[in-house]
Amino acid sequence: MTDSATPSDFIAACHTVIGAAHVLTDAHDTAPYLTDWRHRYTGAACAVLKPATTDEVAQLVRIALAHRIALVPQGGNTGLAGGATPDATGRQAVLSLGRLNRVRALDIHNNTITVEAGVVLAEVQARARDADRLFPLSLAAEGSCTIGGNLATNAGGTGVLRYGNARELCLGLEVVTPQGEIWDGLRGLRKDNTGYDLRDLYIGAEGTLGIITAAVMKLHPLPAARVTALAALASPHAALDFLALAQRCAGSLLTGFELMSDFCLQLVSNHFPQLRYPFDERHAQIVLLELSDAESDEHARALFERMMETALDEGLLEDAVVAESLAQSRAFWDLREHIPLAQAEEGLNVKHDIAVPISRIGTFIDETDAAIAAAVPGARMVTFGHLGDGNLHYNVQAPDDGDAKAFLAQYQTALNRIVYESVHRHHGTISAEHGLGQLKVDEAARYKSPTELALMRAVKNALDPLGLMNPGKVLR
Known part of the structure; x- marks a missing residue:
């Protein structure tokens, strides 16, 4: 902000561009924009701006530049890394893009x-x-x-x-x-x-x-047909072998391959009883896979059944069930999509959105599970994610009947270090799809090389020399 400018000057200038109704300053009105989805970060803002066109966005950016007000862009505010939350100074403005909806x-x-x-x-x-x-x-x-x-x-x-x-x-x-x-x-x-x-x-x-x-x-x-199934396996290593077979048999028709541990589905069944455990016996790992076929349902189902029979014959699977209807397919996906909700119902936890080369996933899980068990006896692993692209949501739940808040206070830093060091050893990334935001900006700097960080800063300084675009995110 310039020496002569004040937040009120900035706000008045914004009124002229988008109208006072779309410049929110009342605490009740701004509150939903100042806390992230996980309620992990709460900031302050001199205003929440709600432009309706690209030209209005451009005018607001020029006003912010003149007044040296930093802008924090925000969409649906569903991010998991605090990337759309302002800092606590009150000298930033949230730029909500929800009205650009055409x-x-x-x-x-x-x-x-x-x-x-x-x-x-x-x-x-x-x-x-x-x-x-x-x-x-x-x-x-x-x-x-x-x-x-x-x-x-x-x-x-x-x-x-x-x-x-x-x-x-x-x-x-x-x-x-x-x-x-x-x-x-x-x-x-x-x-x-x-x-x-x-x-x-x-x-x-x-x-x-x-x-x-x-x-x-x-x-x-639009696919002519989709076929969905759940497959039970003994380990992540078996899941990798099954993935290789599925890719060999189905090629580009394979559109989904999701890994879920037994404990993940136990949580879902416990907190959402209508979503029952899909097998009569428990299995260490479950894979949800889906084929999308441009030809016909008959073609897709025949290919799918041959693939599953081969996997069973080769001993890769312990059991399998193929969805017989759209409703059953939706129920299979509901199991997967309710894992984060069930985990939230279970209590506070430590989340990790990591990726390693697909071939290393089994070893990564074995080694990191063992390290966490040694450091925090009784910790429960909630491991699920997109096995086909190497992205795991590798989360740690507090021991059963433990104090979740005390667990986080005592172990979160140590657990993050265990996981991130293991990810680094396996040539992976500490953020696969949620971004860095403010949650992981310092951790990313720890694992990136000085050359990489220097290149990133050079780009940032060249395009945003005053640092007014979402400061404190991605880079310090």
């Missing part, structure tokens, strides 16, 4: 949809489906998260194995720079070799380099 274009022949940053993910899926197309990005928060946030964190979800994460699904962006200029990169091109790929620079940057206001996203043919 679908600008849907191009059937180009298989693209152009949407503004505030469009909710489920709406993009629905608009694609209405046009007989598939938008494959799918996450638990899809009913409230927005495309802008998905791109800012390079969201993954359950379809990465077949379709890639948000970066792979995006062809072009519209971005407001830290200087308040608008870059129109909304090109629906699969090939464009004309210089630096600015699109990829902004995706995953968590709003620290500029503000994504719209995007061109890829669509895919």
Whole structure:
């Protein structure tokens, strides 16, 4: 902020651009924007700004620049790393993009949809489906998260194995720079070799380099059939062997391959009794897999059954059940999607969103489980995630009947160190799909090389020299 400027001057200038009704300053009105989804971070803001167009965003950025007010972009506020929460100084403003909610274009022949940053993910899926197309990005928060946030964190979800994460699904962006200029990169091109790929620079940057206001996203043919199954296995190592077989048999038809430990499904059954454990006997690991076929249900089911028979014959599976209806398929996915909810019902826990090379997952789990058991006797492991792309939600629940708050206070730092050191040894990452935000910014600096950090800072300083774009996130 300049010496002569005050927050009231900034707020008055914002009124002239978007109207007083869309500049929130009352504590009751701003409160929902100041705390993250996990209630882990609560900040303060001089205002919450709610523009409705890209031009309004650009004008607000120029006003913020003139008054030296930092901006914290926010979409659906469903992030898990505190990336959309302001600091406690009250000298930052939240830029809520929820009113940028138009679908600008849907191009059937180009298989693209152009949407503004505030469009909710489920709406993009629905608009694609209405046009007989598939938008494959799918996450638990899809009913409230927005495309802008998905791109800012390079969201993954359950379809990465077949379709890639948000970066792979995006062809072009519209971005407001830290200087308040608008870059129109909304090109629906699969090939464009004309210089630096600015699109990829902004995706995953968590709003620290500029503000994504719209995007061109890829669509895919709507599958003619989907077949879903649950497979029971003895270990993560067996799950890796089964993944290799499934990829060999199904190729690109394999669209989902989710690993869930026995304890995960026990938690779901305990807290959501309508979602019963899917097998008569308990098994160490369960895989939820899905095929999407463009030909027919008969073709998909025949391929699926051959694959499952081969896996059983080779001794990879202990049991398996194939969904016989859409309702049963939905029930299988409900088991997977209720794991985080069941874990929250069970009490406080230590969460990790990590990835290691797929081939190392079994060894990583064995070694890290043993290290945690030695450090915290009785700790319960809630291990689940996207085995097909190496991303695990590797979470630690307090011992049964223990004091969860005391557990976190005593062990969280040590548990993080055990997990992150193990991830580093296995050449993995401490954040696979949730971003760094403010939660992991210091930990990331510990594991990145000085050269990598210097390159990242050079980019940040070149594009945002005053550090007004979401400061304190991604880089200190």
